[in-house]
Amino acid sequence: MTILVIAEHTNAALAPATLNTVAAAAKIGGDIHVLVAGAACGAAAEAAGKIAGVAKVLVADNAAFAHQLPENVAPLVAELGKGYSHILAAATSNGKNILPRVAAALDVDQISEIIAVESADTFKRPIYAGNAIATVQSSAAVKVITVRATGFDPVAAEGGSAAVEAVGGAADAGKSAFVGEELAKSDRPELTAAKIVVSGGRGMQNGDNFKHLYALADKLGAAVGASRAAVDAGFVPNDMQVGQTGKIVAPQLYIAVGISGAIQHLAGMKDSKVIVAINKDEEAPIFQVADYGLVADLFEAVPELEKLV
Amino acid sequence: MKVLVAVKRVVDYNVKVRVKADNSGVDLANVKMSMNPFCEIAVEEAVRLKEKGVASEIVVVTIGPATAQEQLRTALALGADRAILVESADELNSLAVAKLLKAVVDKEQPQLVIMGKQAIDSDNNQTGQMLGALTGFGQGTFASKVEVAGDKVNVTREIDGGLQTVALNLPAIVTTDLRLNEPRYASLPNIMKAKKKPLETVTPGDLGVSTASTVKTLKVEAPATRSAGIKVKSVAELVEKLKNEAKVI
Secondary structure (H helix, E strand, O other): EEEEEEEOOOOOOOOHHHHHHHHHHHHHHOEEEEEEOOOHHHHHHHHHOOOOOOOOEEEEEOOHHHOOOOHHHHHHHHHHHHHEEEEEEEEEEHHHHHHHHHHHHHHHHOOEEEOOOEEOOOOEEEHHHHOOEEEEEEEEEEEEEEEEEHHOOOOOOOOOOOHHHEEOOOOOOOOOEEEEEEEEOOOOOOOOOOEEEEEHHHHHHHOHHHHHHHHHHHHOOOOOEEOOOHOOOOOHHHHHEOOOOOOOHHHHHEEEEOOOOOHHOOOOOOOOEEEEEEEEOOHHHHHHHHEEEEEOOOHHHHHHHHOOO | OOOEEEEEEOOOOOOOOEEEEOOOOOOOOOOOOOEOHHHHHEEEHHHHHHHOOOOOOOEEEEOOOOHHHHHHHHHHHHHEEEEEEEEEEOOOHHHHHHHHHHHHHHHHHHEEEEEEEOOOOOOOOOOHHHHHHOOOOOEEEEEEEEEOOOOOEEEEEEEEEEEEEEEEEOOOOEEOOOOOOOOOOOOOHHOOOOHHOEEEEEEOOOOOOOOOOEEEEEEEEEOOOOOEEEEEEOHHHHHHHHHHHHOOO
């Protein structure tokens, strides 16, 4: 059994989610190869070679892969992946974009967002916004799987010394082109990798009020998230959304501020180790999952919290 | 330009589902069913393209049981011109659904296919991308903005770090994210008119598609429950608990 892990990276660096995906591969068992498809992605490939437990790194360095366009990357992965028992990618926006296209090209079903490995062909995954956990078994020749990072503790980024091998293959399919991107710039930790997350909901009332959360987050070294209500209301950008269809987080500490706790939001954070809820409505459903609840006006409680931590 | 919109009948998003006692699945008996929220956004986007004069005809398709006609009628009331039900009583995996949609695409020859990025029941987020592979079309997934310009469509996508814009050759596939638009409600006159719009029913067999799957569900369980903790009386008490009891700060 040999498993192909598709690296999540920015060409210049490897993204942390790759380490969780390799961890899932290690649970399945067998040799682990990592594919780094990108452009001028030597640094990411070098980092991939150092991951503990990785036997080989395949590098497809081609301008057509610079922006991870699925029309170009999926045929490459499908071609390379044919000989593997499993193809794994992180369930990031990128992994979700590319991997189903790979699965269909290989004429196999995909298993999305696994949170546990039961055996080489049996996996657990959440359905219905995490209100049920399905155990699924695959009889596919190549098992194509996306991995929810919060389900697997990352393997060590250092310690391995895998051989790095250049591979060619499919290039520009001529169907799509990258136009541009607007990436949020922040000095705070990345939401899905942060040890502490402070999130705001509709109770924040406007985007300006998020400054209270930023101040608290900076004191705690935390990332800042938001509920769908806060994003839909235009308080903060979409990349901050935590929930069923946003980001899935499981930090050591999750502080929900002015968030009522819709099931779609809980789906994105209920695996956090400790949950704190601050809300002036004592009936808010968020209190049913919170380890520590504080019924208070957030505009008084958050600045006070910032002073005391 | 013809637009094909694919929709799915799912448990209503306000329903908190319960796992069946025999762990065979979730209990959907007497539960409110609706159009998947992302599919409503897909229908709305198609209707707006028609209102702008970009789309000439909107065909809505679903794969599901006979009762999924309700969701097709909803789409017709919102502005779709005609509907296709690919009737299948079995719950199908995304690949089978994508193959059925491929057969519909071959027959209808749309320039644009719009569908939700994920269904809130199976939470797979696969079908649009799979249809992309099967048709060879480009894909603009998790769309927050769609602009048709000549023989291309520019799609702004919600990605982990922010937003990305891609240009796709037509025909292409777009999967919708939450911020693409706010779906309208159907008016009563339009609901009445929708009853007269054409709705065709076909079977997977008619389309020559095998819906066999390589994945089976062994069991479905309730997640580990999280019990409510305690209410603290003050911020000072909260900080004390986080430092000394939970030891997370």
